[in-house]
Structure formats: structure tokens, C-alpha cells
């Protein structure tokens with residue numbers, strides 16, 4: 186895989202242009218730079234978003250992975266509405282509100298090219314950086330060979346389901362979704378339960394020569410890394426983005 190130079194970090198006001206309830210616990214927020222410029226970033230990177238209350242001087246900053254494609258003038262984020270300090274502010278956010286972005290940041294970068302072979306392992310909103318990568322692969326018409334293993338609690342928590350199914354049918358991508366809380370998910374015919382080494386073998390039967398990217402909460406990433414180790418994946422071919 187090609188190494189690219191990190192894009193320049195900038196700090197700017199961004200305006201909310203869209204808020205969509207994607208699943209019961211995740212909203213998709215869209216932003217545009219107030220000055221109309223586009224942020225230069227590679228798929229997989231994140232920005233620090235700051236909420237600033239001019240009345241009280243309160244400032245809260247959190248990291249969010251960019252789900253949109255490089256070159257787009259809209260920045261999209263999959264945000265788990267966990268009602269914490271930052272996300273509670275987003276509960277009442279509306280189109281037109283201004284937040285401040287610093288970025289892009291992160292070493293979890295992948296600029297896909299023809300011939301690359303990769304595996305993406307995502308937990309929940311950890312799908313976001315992979316969405317940026319997949320959208321890039323689709324837009325450029327690349328033949329990147331992708332195995333996606335995606336873990337969510339319930340079938341109705343699969344983010345951008347239709348778009349993912351479109352990638353699975355139009356790209357060189359095999360998608361495996363596992364539902365970790367299958368109770369009440371009658372009719373679900375895919376994988377069930379947390380990711381295990383056996384499940385990884387089924388989802389990625391041809392791991393040789395692939396680079397594997399993992400993204401999600403701390404416990405998820407730790408467990409998947411252990412499984413990959415037990416399966417003999419070389420450390421230098423595994424990259425992780427941890428949100429804990």
C-alpha cells in the first residue's frame with residue numbers, strides 16, 4: 186500500500202447542514218465549512234469537533250471519524266447519541282449551528298489503489314472510517330479487494346445498510362455482518378454473537394497479503410486484536426483506531 190504525506194491541519198468554523206436519525210442510537214450529522222472550502226484529508230482520518238457556548242464560555246471537544254469521501258464539500262459523521270457531555274449538546278443541535286473543526290488527524294489512513302487487498306473490521310459507529318474508504322473505492326472505480334466484518338447489536342443498527350449492500354454487489358467486496366444480541370432478531374440469517382477467531386476465518390478465508398484495519402470501542406478493538414494474534418496475523422499488517 187502507498188504511504189502518502191499527511192494533509193495540513195486547519196482550524197475553522199463549520200455549519201451543520203443536515204441531521205438524520207439513521208438508527209435508534211446513531212445520528213448522521215453533515216457539516217460544511219463556513220468559508221466554503223473543502224478539507225483535505227485521507228480516508229480513515231478524524232477531526233476534533235469543538236462545541237463552544239458564547240454565553241458561558243464553555244468549550245467541549247471530541248474526536249469524530251470522517252465518513253464522507255475526500256473532495257466532498259460536505260463532511261459526514263456517524264455519531265452515537267450516548268448522552269455524554271458532547272453528544273448531549275448534539276441532542277439539541279439544529280441546522281445552521283456552528284461548531285469548530287481542527288484537523289484532519291490520525292495515522293489510521295488508507296488511500297486505496299487498484300490491486301490492494303484489505304480487511305475492515307468494524308464495531309458500531311466504527312464503520313465511519315471504512316465508509317469513507319469504500320466510498321472512495323466506488324467513486325474511483327478501483328478493484329481493491331475488501332473483506333468487511335461488521336459487528337452491531339441488532340439488525341436495525343446496521344448503518345447505511347442499503348449503501349453497504351450496494352458496495353457488496355458492485356465492488357470487489359465481501360460483507361459479513363454479525364448481530365451480537367440476536368434475541369428478537371428472528372429471521373436474521375447472518376452471523377450471530379461477538380466476533381471469534383472462527384468467525385474471522387469464515388469472513389476472511391484468504392488473509393495472506395491483506396492489511397487489516399480495526400475500528401471501534403476499546404474493548405472491541407482489544408478483543409479483535411487478540412483473535413488476529415491467535416490466528417497468526419502479523420502485527421505490522423494490523424492497524425487499529427480505538428475510541429475508548
Ligand SMILES: Cc1cc2nc3c(=O)[nH]c(=O)nc-3n(C[C@H](O)[C@H](O)[C@H](O)COP(=O)(O)OP(=O)(O)OC[C@H]3O[C@@H](n4cnc5c(N)ncnc54)[C@H](O)[C@@H]3O)c2cc1C
Nearest residue numbers: 231247248249250263264265267269270271272310313428
Ligand atoms: C479517533 C476517534 C474517533 C472517534 N470517532 C467517533 C465517531 O465517528 N462516532 C462516534 O460516535 N464517536 C466517535 N468517537 C468517540 C467520541 O470522540 C466521544 O468519545 C463520544 O461521542 C462520547 O462523547 P461524550 O462527550 O458525549 O461522552 P462523555 O461525556 O465523554 O462520556 C459519557 C458516558 O458515555 C459513555 N460513552 C462514551 N462513548 C460511548 C460510546 N461510543 N458508546 C457508548 N457509551 C459511550 C462513557 O463511557 C461515559 O460513561 C471517536 C473517538 C476517537 C478517539
